[in-house]
Amino acid sequence: MTKKAKKKKGKEAEPEKEEYCLRGDSPVQDAPSIGPKTAKRFHAIGIRTISDLLALSPATAAVLLNTRFITSVDVSDWQAEAMLACTLPNLKSREAQALVACGLADIEAIAEANPKALAEGLRVWATSSEGQRAWGKVEPGLDDAVALIERAKRALAMRAKAPA
Numbered sequence: 810m811t812k813k814a815k816k817k818k819g820k821e822a823e824p825e826k827e828e829y830c831l832r833g834d835s836p837v838q839d840a841p842s843i844g845p846k847t848a849k850r851f852h853a854i855g856i857r858t859i860s861d862l863l864a865l866s867p868a869t870a871a872v873l874l875n876t877r878f879i880t881s882v883d884v885s886d887w888q889a890e891a892m893l894a895c896t897l898p899n900l901k902s903r904e905a906q907a908l909v910a911c912g913l914a915d916i917e918a919i920a921e922a923n924p925k926a927l928a929e930g931l932r933v934w935a936t937s938s939e940g941q942r943a944w945g946k947v948e949p950g951l952d953d954a955v956a957l958i959e960r961a962k963r964a965l966a967m968r969a970k971a972p973a
Contacts, residue, residue, distance in 0.1 A: 828898040828899055829898060829899055830894065830895055830896065830897070830898050830900075831859055831891060831894035831895045831900075832859065832895065833858060833859050833860035833863070833895070834858055834859070834860065835858065835859045836848070836857065836858060836859075837851050837852070837856055837857055837858060837859060837861065837862050839859065840859060840862060840887060840890065840891040840894065841887070841890040841891065841893075841894055841900075841901075841902035841903075841905035841906055842886070842887050842890055842902065842905075842906055843862075843887060847879070850874050850876070850879070851874075854870070854873040854874065856870075859891050859895065862887065862888060862891055863888055863891060863892060865884065865888070867881040867882070867884035867885040867888065868881045870884040871883075871884055886906075886909050886910075889909045889914040890902075890905040890906060890908075890909050891905075892914070892915070893905045893908060893909070893914065893915070893916070893919075896915070896916050896964060896968075897916050897919070897960060897961060897964050898960065898964060899960075900960075902943065903943040903944050903945075904957065906934075906939075906940075906943050907930075907931050907934045907935065907940065907943075907944065907949070908957070910930075910934040910939075910940070911927065911930035911931065911934060912930075913927070916961040916964050916965055917961075917965065919957055919958060919961035920958060920961040920962045920965055922954070922957075922958055924951060924954045924955050924958060925951065925954075927954035927957065927958065928949065928950055928951040928953065928954035928955075931949040931953060931954055932948050932949060932950070935948050935949050936948065
């Protein structure tokens with residue numbers, strides 16, 4: 810987590826909103842789309858952290874979880890959402906779900922996305938039954954797509970500046 814300072818005209822620097830990224834040692838239930846019930850299922854097979862989730866074979870997980878409603882595709886999507894939440898600061902669960910549903914599973918792809926195409930993909934997902942539950946009543950628009958693209962570009966720039 811990092812804090813940034815923002816300087817306004819003639820004023821002291823004020824702290825900006827704290828940036829948060831999911832970490833490998835974060836509990837698995839902190840991953841987008843994984844609630845307490847699914848986390849309990851993961852705990853039963855030894856998956857307790859985000860790192861554990863990311864290291865897991867989706868096919869193996871689906872077999873071990875032994876439920877008809879959790880497939881290897883679900884686990885793969887959850888891994889992609891968790892990875893996005895680890896690399897894109899302040900990513901909301903609904904944003905991670907929407908981005909993965911749009912086929913954008915890494916920040917490089919998000920940074921290179923066409924804003925209008927992304928906005929349309931977000932809108933289509935948000936109006937699906939799954940999207941309506943996650944996104945809510947106000948559909949995402951071009952501003953949301955542009956903001957996600959800009960955040961991805963900033964995250965890439967910060968990663969490039971970070972010491973190896």
